[in-house]
Amino acid sequence: MSTPGDGIPVQDTAFVSEQKRRAAEGGLNLKPSSRMPAPGSPEPRRAVGAAPAARIEDAVFSCRDVSVLYADKPGLSNVSIDIARQQVLAVIGPSGCGKSTFLRCLNRMNDTIAGARVTGSILLEGRDILGKEQDVAQLRAQVGMVFQKPNPFPKSIFENVAYGPRIHGLARGSADLDDIVCASLRRAGLWNEVKDRLSRPGTSLSGGQQQRLCIARTIAVQPEVILMDEPCSALDPVATARIEDLIDELRASYTIVIVTHSMQQAARVSQRTAYFHLGELIEVGETNRVFTNPRQKLTEDYISGRFG
Amino acid sequence: MAVVTAKRAARQRSGERYFRAATLVAALLVLGLLGGVALSLLHGAWPALAHFKFAFLTREIWNPVTAQFGALAPIYGTLMTSLIAMLVAVPIGCGVAIFLTELCPRGLRRPVGVAIELLAAVPSIIFGIWGLFVLAPLLQRHVQPWLIAHLGPVPGIGRLFQGPPFGIGVLSAGLVLAIMVLPFIAAVMRDVFDTVPDVLKESGYALGATTWEVIWNVVVPYSRIGIVGGIMLGLGRALGETMAVTFVIGNAHRVSASLLAPGTTISASIANEFTEAVGDLYTSSLVALGVLLFVITFAVIAAARFMLLRLDRRALSGV
Numbered sequence: 001m002s003t004p005g006d007g008i009p010v011q012d013t014a015f016v017s018e019q020k021r022r023a024a025e026g027g028l029n030l031k032p033s034s035r036m037p038a039p040g041s042p043e044p045r046r047a048v049g050a051a052p053a054a055r056i057e058d059a060v061f062s063c064r065d066v067s068v069l070y071a072d073k074p075g076l077s078n079v080s081i082d083i084a085r086q087q088v089l090a091v092i093g094p095s096g097c098g099k100s101t102f103l104r105c106l107n108r109m110n111d112t113i114a115g116a117r118v119t120g121s122i123l124l125e126g127r128d129i130l131g132k133e134q135d136v137a138q139l140r141a142q143v144g145m146v147f148q149k150p151n152p153f154p155k156s157i158f159e160n161v162a163y164g165p166r167i168h169g170l171a172r173g174s175a176d177l178d179d180i181v182c183a184s185l186r187r188a189g190l191w192n193e194v195k196d197r198l199s200r201p202g203t204s205l206s207g208g209q210q211q212r213l214c215i216a217r218t219i220a221v222q223p224e225v226i227l228m229d230e231p232c233s234a235l236d237p238v239a240t241a242r243i244e245d246l247i248d249e250l251r252a253s254y255t256i257v258i259v260t261h262s263m264q265q266a267a268r269v270s271q272r273t274a275y276f277h278l279g280e281l282i283e284v285g286e287t288n289r290v291f292t293n294p295r296q297k298l299t300e301d302y303i304s305g306r307f308g
Numbered sequence: 309m310a311v312v313t314a315k316r317a318a319r320q321r322s323g324e325r326y327f328r329a330a331t332l333v334a335a336l337l338v339l340g341l342l343g344g345v346a347l348s349l350l351h352g353a354w355p356a357l358a359h360f361k362f363a364f365l366t367r368e369i370w371n372p373v374t375a376q377f378g379a380l381a382p383i384y385g386t387l388m389t390s391l392i393a394m395l396v397a398v399p400i401g402c403g404v405a406i407f408l409t410e411l412c413p414r415g416l417r418r419p420v421g422v423a424i425e426l427l428a429a430v431p432s433i434i435f436g437i438w439g440l441f442v443l444a445p446l447l448q449r450h451v452q453p454w455l456i457a458h459l460g461p462v463p464g465i466g467r468l469f470q471g472p473p474f475g476i477g478v479l480s481a482g483l484v485l486a487i488m489v490l491p492f493i494a495a496v497m498r499d500v501f502d503t504v505p506d507v508l509k510e511s512g513y514a515l516g517a518t519t520w521e522v523i524w525n526v527v528v529p530y531s532r533i534g535i536v537g538g539i540m541l542g543l544g545r546a547l548g549e550t551m552a553v554t555f556v557i558g559n560a561h562r563v564s565a566s567l568l569a570p571g572t573t574i575s576a577s578i579a580n581e582f583t584e585a586v587g588d589l590y591t592s593s594l595v596a597l598g599v600l601l602f603v604i605t606f607a608v609i610a611a612a613r614f615m616l617l618r619l620d621r622r623a624l625s626g627v
Contacts, residue, residue: 023334112513150383154530163525164515173608214511223517 043298049299056082060225060255061106066120068101068110075101079121079281080184081274086258088247090270090287092263098279099259105226107143108136124225141168142216150210152202152217157194160202160213162186164221180220187245190218208239215246226250228258232265244269263303266292275299283296320440355588365598370561372586377593379600381561385478385571386478386601387422389553392482392567393489398539401493408494409501410523421498428491436555439484440476444556447483448475452568452569474558477565481557485549490540496541500528500534533615540612547605550575574601
């Protein structure tokens, strides 16, 4: 893990020298990809293939050589990436490229899948979260997650939001809990729609409202990072627009990582974009740059709609 | 030439009609049988019900010599043994189901699941002789003296644990029943817990909940209706169980405060006494007991079905 770039604050441009270094090492890191031929995407194009570790100063997350095996089937290979504070990082790529797998590494949700094995190192604020001594409940309170399908608990709207603060003992008394619930629903832009029916079941809301309820539920625990796994894929365009506005607002207080299959959405909400392909990080950089001037052929092919 | 000619299509249509008629008859036959059983039970029970009227339900007396019959003791015994069985089997069955669906290592899941299903397949007569020759002496020598000594003097519940340790009695019957219904309850609850969507459990974990918190706050509330349904199915079986109970309950037409005393249940009374029932009123009283059991069990099963139906409908509508 002692790469030349370690510790030196370099922006995305670092990946050029990184590539040279890897080429000099005889393409050691390319091995996993040669075991996974890409259907429909010619292998030779990615001769310099493996992704550079884009380093960022004062990163929230710092992932190095993260690999995931699902019952010995590779799900993610040697991903190294930094995630910047109070920014939105969009993770894009074709189906099965490992973007959700990567997301689920960040709060160790892969633990809940039998047979999944994660290697490498993921530092959250400098602390390795993959270690045995890491308390996953505490980690997940710090790194919240919003899922693809809105999935409120079979409880009232109030209880849905109050649940997290309750199990983590965040509220001093019921008045305090009321405040937390109210503030979270406000931040999620749901308060005005539900303030008169907090005792109704969470499932009585519309899909878009349910998703905002799930965001409120995540915010209520006061996380540092919010992971979103295709949060709008089950929603209509109007509800999607509201969630996207919300993401833009939340960026001021939270670091957000959003997996999306919509490149337009990635372009709209994110400041940085990472492109994954067949379990590897191909390219990461400022969203504008990645979409207008991709440096990898694979990225270009994907965003120009040649496959995916 | 078309493979399906008009003639061939017509033959297929008529074949379909016959098949539909045959299945309809089969379905109606079941309904007819149910109605027939209910009617013949009522017909057989009519002399006793007409003679004793409502008092049949409230009198403890059961005297074939003077032809005085009341169903209170069997009703009490049936409900009490089933209650004990439920008190023991529901928590254990729930625990087994939670272990199997949430905590069990993958490799152990099938063996334990199969073992539970095998337990459900053991004939009740086996439980009966086991209860009489193994469990009852064990309770008599080791458990009941302790209960009498330690719980007997306690005010209130002490009345349940007084008198001599017979070994056989209401408590023993309740325990044997608990073992018999446990696999049913565990199997139904396991299926119910399996209906909880993974995304829901994941959202609990994603909030930083522990396994226990996810089970208690997500899995159980989501499946509460199914849990009740499973309990009711177990209860239905406990209420109607005959053979094992007859072995260990002691067969005394008495309502005793103590759980250690012998008692009887509806089905045990019928099984024991039908062959020696002389006189129309005696036979009719036994059939009337059958009517009572029919009504109780039917109500329990109907309630269980209704609750499972509601669960299904909710699962379909999506959460």
